[in-house]
Amino acid sequence: xxxxxQLAHQLKGKHVLLVGGGEVALTRIxxxxxxxxxxxxxxxxxxxxxxxxxxxxxxxxxxxxHRNEKWVPGCLKLYQYVEDTFNDDYFALDNKEGWSFIMxxxxxxxxxxxxxxxxxxxxxxxxxxxxxxxxxxxxxYFGANVEVEGLQLLISSNGSSPRFAALIRDEVKRHLxxxxxxxxxxxxxxLRSRIRDLSxxxxxxxxxxxxxxxxxxIFGIQNAARIDVDKLVQLYKTMSQEQxxxxxxxxxxxxxxxx
Amino acid sequence: xxxxxQLAHQLKGKHVLLVGGGEVALTRIxxxxxxxxxxxxxxxxxxxxxxxxxxxxxxxxxxxxHRNEKWVPGCLKLYQYVEDTFNDDYFALDNKEGWSFIMxxxxxxxxxxxxxxxxxxxxxxxxxxxxxxxxxxxxxYFGANVEVEGLQLLISSNGSSPRFAALIRDEVKRHLxxxxxxxxxxxxxxLRSRIRDLSxxxxxxxxxxxxxxxxxxIFGIQNAARIDVDKLVQLYKTMSQEQxxxxxxxxxxxxxxxx
Numbered sequence: 001x002x003x004x005x006q007l008a009h010q011l012k013g014k015h016v017l018l019v020g021g022g023e024v025a026l027t028r029i030x031x032x033x034x035x036x037x038x039x040x041x042x043x044x045x046x047x048x049x050x051x052x053x054x055x056x057x058x059x060x061x062x063x064x065x066h067r068n069e070k071w072v073p074g075c076l077k078l079y080q081y082v083e084d085t086f087n088d089d090y091f092a093l094d095n096k097e098g099w100s101f102i103m104x105x106x107x108x109x110x111x112x113x114x115x116x117x118x119x120x121x122x123x124x125x126x127x128x129x130x131x132x133x134x135x136x137x138x139x140x141y142f143g144a145n146v147e148v149e150g151l152q153l154l155i156s157s158n159g160s161s162p163r164f165a166a167l168i169r170d171e172v173k174r175h176l177x178x179x180x181x182x183x184x185x186x187x188x189x190x191l192r193s194r195i196r197d198l199s200x201x202x203x204x205x206x207x208x209x210x211x212x213x214x215x216x217x218i219f220g221i222q223n224a225a226r227i228d229v230d231k232l233v234q235l236y237k238t239m240s241q242e243q244x245x246x247x248x249x250x251x252x253x254x255x256x257x258x259x
Numbered sequence: 260x261x262x263x264x265q266l267a268h269q270l271k272g273k274h275v276l277l278v279g280g281g282e283v284a285l286t287r288i289x290x291x292x293x294x295x296x297x298x299x300x301x302x303x304x305x306x307x308x309x310x311x312x313x314x315x316x317x318x319x320x321x322x323x324x325h326r327n328e329k330w331v332p333g334c335l336k337l338y339q340y341v342e343d344t345f346n347d348d349y350f351a352l353d354n355k356e357g358w359s360f361i362m363x364x365x366x367x368x369x370x371x372x373x374x375x376x377x378x379x380x381x382x383x384x385x386x387x388x389x390x391x392x393x394x395x396x397x398x399x400y401f402g403a404n405v406e407v408e409g410l411q412l413l414i415s416s417n418g419s420s421p422r423f424a425a426l427i428r429d430e431v432k433r434h435l436x437x438x439x440x441x442x443x444x445x446x447x448x449x450l451r452s453r454i455r456d457l458s459x460x461x462x463x464x465x466x467x468x469x470x471x472x473x474x475x476x477i478f479g480i481q482n483a484a485r486i487d488v489d490k491l492v493q494l495y496k497t498m499s500q501e502q503x504x505x506x507x508x509x510x511x512x513x514x515x516x517x518x
Contacts, residue, residue, distance in 0.1 A: 002332065003293035004267035006413035007399040012261050034262035073261065098385030124382065126357030140266040151427060154265035154413040163471065164444060167480040168410060175434050185423060213422065221426040
């Protein structure tokens with residue numbers, strides 16, 4: 001089976017079309033709303049939770065297309081909500097800016113497939129489309145997600161075993177929560193900025209990056225929270241005089257450069 | 260900062276354009292080649308490793324466009340290699356099927372930006388483009404990857420700290436390798452198929468899926484390898500007679516239904 005290409009899409013201010021307003025649509029919205037994309041939902045009936053939390057529309061001028069005129073990135077609201085079954089005129093709601101993604105989450109598989117084909121014929125075969133519960137009509141899958149300390153993780157089973165992916169997601173989350181990641185991030189940030197302050201000119205940046213890479217590889221994330229920044233800055237001063245990347249043995253570093 | 264939308268793209272037989280043939284391009288190729296996409300590389304000079312491992316072309320009829328006429332999904336080779344600096348005529352090498360992704364990995368940032376803008380003007384603002392080392396011109400980021408037992412993991416720092424993402428990647432990989440995932444996958448697969456064989460009709464599929472979800476949640480991936488399939492199949496038989504989802508307490512399950 002071929003690998004997926006796993007990517008992290010930046011969707012701020014970009015249009016995304018979601019056809020459907022039920023439970024599956026809600027799971028899509030939860031992922032999309034935090035990307036600050038301009039999300040348009042088309043559905044005759046919409047899950048009450050969705051409207052309550054992500055609504056905030058003015059009254060639709062035609063009784064169907066509700067637009068959030070106060071939408072700005074970060075507002076965590078839908079951009080448009082069309083209170084209607086989908087018809088092809090609604091493709092034009094992208095305001096000629098194109099749809100980064102088109103997703104359907106409706107029980108009607110025949111209509112889903114029609115929408116899929118129409119989208120490809122209008123925008124070209126490269127248009128990214130996902131039809132819920134129909135893998136052959138999915139240019140992409142969602143997978144299981146973990147968020148921790150500003151990081152996002154995606155676990156994909158490539159369609160073969162979503163349950164296994166979910167179990168791994170739970171295990172990875174549990175394991176990462178046992179590590180003091182907040183402290184690690186802080187310590188690594190302090191180390192990086194203290195060292196940058198020592199040699200602010202760009203000529204040192206390549207050496208500095210290599211040094212920090214090797215240094216942090218020695219500690220690993222399990223020991224990063226215990227780094228003695230003062231002592232490591234001294235070590236950097238010494239090593240950088242000779243542009244050396246030969247660190248003391250790992251056991252010695254872990255014993256002598258931690259608090 | 261907005262979240263990314265992390266997705267797993269299915270690229271079998273789809274066109275991807277990569278401009279550049281150096282070290283950065285090589286990192287892209289390593290991810291792309293296993294997706295079975297039709298990968299076109301445009302570069303006047305190409306990293307020797309790339310040609311040796313992913314080449315296999317017939318001689319170019321015009322001395323520039325080398326096509327792999329024997330390309331099939333799974334062959335793990337480039338589809339086309341254009342031995343030239345990029346010019347806009349080469350956009351047409353998608354054979355009118357569109358580019359799922361366009362990526363540049365060249366040192367010339369001015370030319371990169373020109374390619375980015377040209378791609379958007381030809382294919383529309385929704386065209387997915389990534390310009391290496393220029394985050395504002397990236398519709399998507401790559402992040403750090405782990406592969407284990409048919410699963411793929413993506414760890415994204417959303418541009419803020421790739422080093423932290425790499426350290427987490429190493430830790431997640433190390434931790435997952437301590438688990439007996441091969442045995443877990445096998446045991447879960449056996450459990451699923453044995454239970455499906457008991458009630459092959461679709462009317463039971465919702466109950467069966469809920470039962471398996473709750474059951475596997477009780478074990479978690481850490482204990483999945485130790486599941487006593489025979490005993491659990493007996494438990495399913497008993498519980499399914501009453502369509503019950505009330506399992507014995509977790510400690511009891513872990514003590515009595517493991518080998």
